[in-house]
Amino acid sequence: MTSPEHAPATLAAARCPVTGATAAEPVPLYGAAYKSDPYDLYRELREAGPVHRVRFPSGIAAWLVTGYQAAHSTLNDPRLGKNHALGNDNWRALASIMPEPQHSQLQVHLLHQDPPKHTDMRRLVLDAFAPRRIEALRPRFQQLADALVDALPEEGGADLVQGFAAHYPFQVLAEVIGLPPELARRFDRDWGKVVQPVGPNDPGRPVYEGRLRALQGYIADIVAHRTEHPGDDLLSRLVAARGRGELSQEELDSMIFQLLVAGQEPVTNQISTMLITLLRHPEQLARLRDDPGLMPRAIEELLRHESAFELTTWRFLARDSDLHGTRVPAGDSVIVSLCAANRDPEQFPDADTLDFDRTPNAHLAFGHGIHFCPGAALARAELQVAVGTLLGRLPGLRPAGDLDQLAWIPAVLARGVNSLPVAYDRRS
Numbered sequence: 328m329t330s331p332e333h334a335p336a337t338l339a340a341a342r343c344p345v346t347g348a349t350a351a352e353p354v355p356l357y358g359a360a361y362k363s364d365p366y367d368l369y370r371e372l373r374e375a376g377p378v379h380r381v382r383f384p385s386g387i388a389a390w391l392v393t394g395y396q397a398a399h400s401t402l403n404d405p406r407l408g409k410n411h412a413l414g415n416d417n418w419r420a421l422a423s424i425m426p427e428p429q430h431s432q433l434q435v436h437l438l439h440q441d442p443p444k445h446t447d448m449r450r451l452v453l454d455a456f457a458p459r460r461i462e463a464l465r466p467r468f469q470q471l472a473d474a475l476v477d478a479l480p481e482e483g484g485a486d487l488v489q490g491f492a493a494h495y496p497f498q499v500l501a502e503v504i505g506l507p508p509e510l511a512r513r514f515d516r517d518w519g520k521v522v523q524p525v526g527p528n529d530p531g532r533p534v535y536e537g538r539l540r541a542l543q544g545y546i547a548d549i550v551a552h553r554t555e556h557p558g559d560d561l562l563s564r565l566v567a568a569r570g571r572g573e574l575s576q577e578e579l580d581s582m583i584f585q586l587l588v589a590g591q592e593p594v595t596n597q598i599s600t601m602l603i604t605l606l607r608h609p610e611q612l613a614r615l616r617d618d619p620g621l622m623p624r625a626i627e628e629l630l631r632h633e634s635a636f637e638l639t640t641w642r643f644l645a646r647d648s649d650l651h652g653t654r655v656p657a658g659d660s661v662i663v664s665l666c667a668a669n670r671d672p673e674q675f676p677d678a679d680t681l682d683f684d685r686t687p688n689a690h691l692a693f694g695h696g697i698h699f700c701p702g703a704a705l706a707r708a709e710l711q712v713a714v715g716t717l718l719g720r721l722p723g724l725r726p727a728g729d730l731d732q733l734a735w736i737p738a739v740l741a742r743g744v745n746s747l748p749v750a751y752d753r754r755s
Contacts, residue, residue, distance in 0.1 A: 353382035356391070356638075362735040362742070365637070366679070369393060369667035378653040381662070383739055387421040389641075389660040390650065395675075395691070397651050398668035402695040406644055407661060408441045409698065413643035415658025422641070422660065425521070429539050433546075436581035438589070438640050442697065448578065449701060451568055452586075455503060455561035458704040464502065465708055471498045472716040476754065484727050484750035487717065488599050492747075496594035499709050504586055505560020510549055518542040519592040523738045546583050561586075594706055596635035596736070596743025598713050601626075603733070603747065604633050605714075606726050608681050615683070616718040625683045626710050631669045631690035632681050638740045639663040639694065665691050666742070723752035 354372070355361070361368065372379050377397035382388050392401045401407065411434065414422065425434060437448050454460070475495055479485045493516055501511040518538050525535035550566055557563040562583070569579040605612040615625050641660040648655060655661060669690045672678040693700040700706070718724060727748035736743050 353380040353388045354391075356381050356739070357384045357737070359735070362737060363731075363733075365666065366670060369664060369670060373667055373671060376653075377651040378655070384737070385421050387418060387660065389662050390653065390655050391638075392651070392661065392663045393667040393671075395668045395671035395673065398663045398665065398691060399695055401642070401650070401661065401663050402639070402691070402698070404650075406648060407642040408645065409439050409445075409640070409642060410441050411439055411641070413645060413658060414641065414660065415643075415656070418641075418643075418658060418660050425539065426527075426536060429543060432577050433539075433543065433581050433584045435575075435577050436585035437701070438585065438698070439581075445697065447573065448582065449697075451565060451573070452561060452582070452701055455564075456702045456705050461503075461704045461708050465712065467502055468499055468708060468712045469716070471495060471502075472712050473720075476716055476720050479721075479754055482751070482753040484748060486746050486748050487602060488595070488745055488747045491717065492595045492598040492602075492713070495598070495713055496591040496709060499594075499705070500586070500590045503561070503705060504590070505553075505558055505562045506549070507552060507556075510545075510552060513545065513548075514587070515541065518545070519588050522588055522592070522740075523736070542584070542587070543580070546580050546587070549583055550579065590702060593635050593741060594709050596741050597630070597706070597710060599743045599747050600633040600635050601629045601710065601714055602717070602749075603730060603744070604629055604681060605718075606724070606749070607730060609725070611681055611683065612718065612724065615714075619715055619719070621683055622711050622715050623707075624686075624688075626707060626714065627688045627690065628681060628683050628685050629714075630692040630710075631675065631685075631688055633742065634665050634669055634690070634692040635742050636692065636694075636740065637664070637666045637742045639665065640740065663691075665694070720755050721749075721751040722755060723750070725750050 354368070356365075372391070373393040377392060377394045379391045379393065380388060381391040392398055437445060437452075440448055472491075472495060475491050475498075479490050485491075497511075497514060497516070500506070501508075506514075515538075518541060521535065521539045521542060525531050529535075549562060553562045553566045554570075557567065565574065565579055565582055568574045569576060574582070605615070611625075615621055639662055641662065643660065644650070644655055644657050646657045648657075650661065669675070669692065670678045674689075675685070693703040693706070727750045733744050733747070736745055
């Protein structure tokens with residue numbers, strides 16, 4: 328395929344049956360139907376070719392990469408950079424959702440850096456998320472999960488997002504990065520919504536900007552506390568790196584911003600999507616509950632089947648280039664669909680089937696290449712503990728309503744729900 332305008336007849340000759348868009352129009356990646364189940368659309372795009380013009384809620388048009396091999400190649404393509412300075416004027420006009428000065432002060436973290444700066448910044452966080460350290464902390468993760476389940480109603484049911492998934496990842500994160508308890512108690516989960524784009528003309532813009540300013544003030548308090556009271560933890564080491572001149576103030580604040588937001592909200596969403604998947608497959612839920620040894624392999628399959636990180640963040644080409652047969656202008660945004668790649672039948676036989684015996688399972692839920700999620704080991708441990716605890720301690724776990732009526736969050740890059748009511752027999 329050379330361009331969306333010259334796509335195969337399935338898209339060029341008629342409107343897309345999923346979105347109504349023609350091949351000459353960017354395909355909209357938003358709306359309740361799309362967020363509820365994007366997989367029919369991804370299947371059609373994948374079958375038509377690897378690269379498609381799409382449009383996001385802000386109005387920005389981008390190039391979406393679908394299909395496993397194309398996604399894997401794109402995630403490892405050295406021509407594509409992550410620094411926002413590479414974006415062209417067309418992208419910048421609509422995509423700079425975060426206002427100044429916060430954009431300059433909070434958006435220079437790992438996700439928006441290229442080597443060698445990215446390499447140096449990433450090195451500062453790797454020890455805190457090393458698999459051996461995470462395994463040593465697993466008993467503490469279990470204590471946190473059990474305490475949250477202890478607080479659920481003894482029988483009847485509960486909302487497992489509001490009662491568990493919304494709190495557990497932040498509690499774990501605070502332990503891992505060294506967030507002092509007095510500051511952890513002050514964190515407002517609504518601040519995490521600053522990564523859900525709210526355009527300049529959106530009626531919710533004032534609330535969005537208020538959250539952003541409050542979060543920035545909270546980050547300043549963290550830095551001040553760890554400057555005055557350093558410890559043997561990640562936050563203290565980052566503050567010390569700024570003192571040595573290895574990080575600028577903006578880079579320090581941005582890395583803490585990334586830890587607080589990317590370090591918990593995606594795990595909250597992933598817990599919710601895994602639970603929804605299991606509730607839709609009660610026979611698999613029962614198998615996993617009865618065979619806890621299956622948990623590590625089941626978590627990998629659940630990550631593949633329904634990834635909470637639906638799309639990657641922006642990438643840019645420094646000059647007009649060919650990308651899998653499509654000419655992409657310099658500075659246009661390139662996005663990889665991880666969910667579309669993880670359901671590609673050319674890579675995963677019976678890709679839409681939830682199969683806990685699937686092997687190999689080289690999914691892309693944590694990305695790939697130099698931007699592979701540094702917290703992957705932590706996320707895996709959290710998910711294993713969370714799902715295992717909920718299945719083991721809530722016998723008879725089942726939906727408390729119609730799963731097809733769940734309201735999926737409108738976040739551009741993520742999949743998840745803010746509420747998941749369930750029923751169970753009696754908390755054990």
